[in-house]
Amino acid sequence: MKQASKRLPPVLLTVFLGVFALGAWVPTSASADNATFSEKVLPILTKHCSECHAKGGAGEQASGLDLTSYEGVMKGTTHGPIIVPGDAFLSNIMVLIEGRAGPELKMPHGRKDLTRWEKTLLRRWINRGAQNN
Numbered sequence: 001m002k003q004a005s006k007r008l009p010p011v012l013l014t015v016f017l018g019v020f021a022l023g024a025w026v027p028t029s030a031s032a033d034n035a036t037f038s039e040k041v042l043p044i045l046t047k048h049c050s051e052c053h054a055k056g057g058a059g060e061q062a063s064g065l066d067l068t069s070y071e072g073v074m075k076g077t078t079h080g081p082i083i084v085p086g087d088a089f090l091s092n093i094m095v096l097i098e099g100r101a102g103p104e105l106k107m108p109h110g111r112k113d114l115t116r117w118e119k120t121l122l123r124r125w126i127n128r129g130a131q132n133n
């Protein structure tokens with residue numbers, strides 16, 4: 001009996017640390033869940049895409065894709081939408097950003113890749129319905 005009670009504290013400590021670690025992890029994932037268009041998505045597109053995908057830019061001229069507004073993003077190219085709300089995997093914008101259509105078609109063209117975190121935010125926003133939020 002005496003021995004069992006002596007072994008208890010380390011177990012409690014482990015449980016406590018586990019709960020504590022979980023508590024520290026949850027807010028991080030919640031901030032990606034709050035990936036809104038205005039606060040997260042548009043700044044990423046402005047940084048990596050607007051140079052070519054704004055009115056008169058090389059990408060906009062070639063494909064009709066204007067990535068400077070929600071309306072432009074949802075309208076897509078002259079061939080149609082690049083976003084499938086609720087499905088980032090099928091969305092052409094992610095196919096190109098992730099290089100799944102081949103290296104020549106990878107976006108942004110000839111520029112540095114998006115960071116993993118930026119891709120995660122875009123994916124979350126699309127998977128949560130690609131809303132104008």
Ligand code: HEC
Nearest residue numbers: 048049051052058059062063077082093096107108109111
């Ligand atoms: C340096 C210029 C440049 C940058 C930066 C750029 N693009 Fe493009 N983009 C182009 C050009 C040019 C085209 C026309 C098609 C081609 O040449 O591949 C294009 C075409 C596209 C298309 C249509 C492809 C198709 O189906 O025809 C998508 C979608 C696209 N870009 C997304 C993006 C996204 C998202 C970003 C930012 C992450 C981005 N682009 C950044 C130049 C650029």
